Amino acid sequence: MAEPTEKEISVPSPGKAAIPVLLTSPPKGVKHSGFALLLGPGAGGNEKTALLTAVANEVARQGHFCARYRAKVPNLGFRVSVCTRVMEHLFHPTKGVHPQKGCFLGGHSMGTRVAGTVAAQLAVGSTVSEPATVKKAPATKGKKAAAAPAKKAAASTAASVDSNFPTDFIPGLVLFSYPLHTADNTKALRDQILLDIPSTTATLFVSGLKDNMCQPSIFAKVFKEMKSTPREVVQVTDADHGLGFGSSKPAQAKKEALAEAISEWTVAFMDEAIAHIDDASSKKKTAAKKTGASADEVTKKKAELRKEADEWTVAVSTVA
Structure with missing residues (x-):
């Protein structure tokens, strides 16, 4: 099979x-799904991060466009405007260079905060900003002066999404x-972003x-208090914030195996969400018949890496 094409734009x-932006397009001969994935980096990362690159390539192989944007300034409002x-x-479904039916959002670390914020804003058509953490002002300046930094900081995190997007344009998040x-x-806690994700937006956490x-x-x-459905979390044993396992050579091989698994989980999550959009009632009936559960379930999974024949494999089990 031909490989996806990556282009710097x-x-x-x-x-x-x-x-x-790095745009990864499906290989020639692969039917386009009509859906894309847009990924944002963490505060100290960029669009070439190994995990985001692996996910982009696998997503494109399966017929979805995938874009990764660069955003060096670690400011939520700035990054929301970049993502949007x-x-x-x-x-954009009518004005975009590659118009799509919908666009999944996601990324790593700070990129996930951006994705959740944009999804919440788009669904309600108004600005949803994260409460800012503000240093306490000197008491000698009085109450009025002390309140000013809070107002300024809050404003810096707020950015509204263009209302000309359909409110259901973001079907899911991969965080x-x-x-x-x-x-x-x-x-x-930075929990309000997660609580603001609409009930109609599917969410995958790793x-x-x-x-x-x-x-x-x-x-x-x-996770229990969120409205988003369906939602799923895969928690990886021994993995750190960078979804790695240390700096040794074996740890690097382990990280690469996990990146491959995360790429596959992302594709499966997107495909299920798209199928649900295409035929919601049929999807629910099929899911109920196969699993005996509702299509809008909350799923918790645990992933462990095991070494077999000198290669790392990832085993996933559902947690009750």
Whole structure:
């Protein structure tokens, strides 16, 4: 089979610098699905990160366009505007260079916060911003002066999505290592973005059980409170926030095996969501017949890597 084609492009952004994007297109001869995936990097990463590259290639092989944008400034509002602009330029259903029926969003770490924010905004047609963490102002300046930084910080995280998108344009999210809190403060949760994801938006999480920015017990409570359906989380034993296992040579091979598995999970998740869109009632009946469960179920899975014949394999089991 022919391989996907990857192309470096620049997406124009009125009044601002062009946005560097890597666009991975399906191979020649592969039927296009009509759906795309747009991925954002973590705060310290870029569009060439190994995990995002692996996912993009596998997604494209299966007939979906995949774009990865660059965003060096670690500011949520800025990145929301970048993500929205790229989605509009490339995949808008009537104005895009490659018009699509819908666009899945996702990425790693900060890229997941961007994806969730854009999905929430698009569904309600208004700005949804994350509460800003603000340093306390000196008491000598008075209450009015102390309130000013909060207003400024909150404004910096807010960015609205162009309302000319259909409200159901984002069918699902693929979130790798969602940073629910910082490494040193588990009380300042970034949970509102997840709680704002609409009930009609399917969500896939992949998280390491040794992720110091997403403590499993805290995430479990937020995951339970979310409206998004169906939603699924795959928690990987021994994996860290970068979905890695250390810096040794065996650890690198293990990380590569996990990236391949995550790519396959992403494709399966997208295909199921698309099938549900194409024939919702039939999909529910089929799912119920095969599994005895509702198509809108909440699924928790655990993944473990095992070495067999000098190669790492990934075993996944459903958690009750």
